[in-house]
Amino acid sequence: MKGFYVYILTNFTNKVLYTGYTNNLQRRIFEHKHKLDKGFTSKYNISKLVYFESLNNSGDAEAREKQIKGWRREKKIKLIESINPEWEDLAEINHLFNKSLIYDMINE
Secondary structure: OOOOEEEEOOOOOOOOOEEEEOOOOHHHHHHHHHHOOOHHHOOOOEEEHHHHEEEHHHHHHHHHHHHHHHHHHHHHHHHHHHHHHOOOOOOHHHOOOHHHHHHHHHHH
């Protein structure tokens, strides 16, 4: 997956929301799921991808991330449910992970 992405993650109870942006969604979600970054998402077990969108460049992605982060929770929920009403893990549905990615991540 190439480009820039804004994404929203949650925990298994869908109570905590985390918004981020990246130029490699597949790698970034892998890092969250395997708790490779010791921070907010690790601490609160946030690893379920419930929303993402593609943008043209890093500036647009960063601006969109800041916009979404500024929203009230209710507005974020409406955004999520506009594409994912069941709050399914989009990383699993879209098969973001494959054996070669996992091999590359382990051997970096």
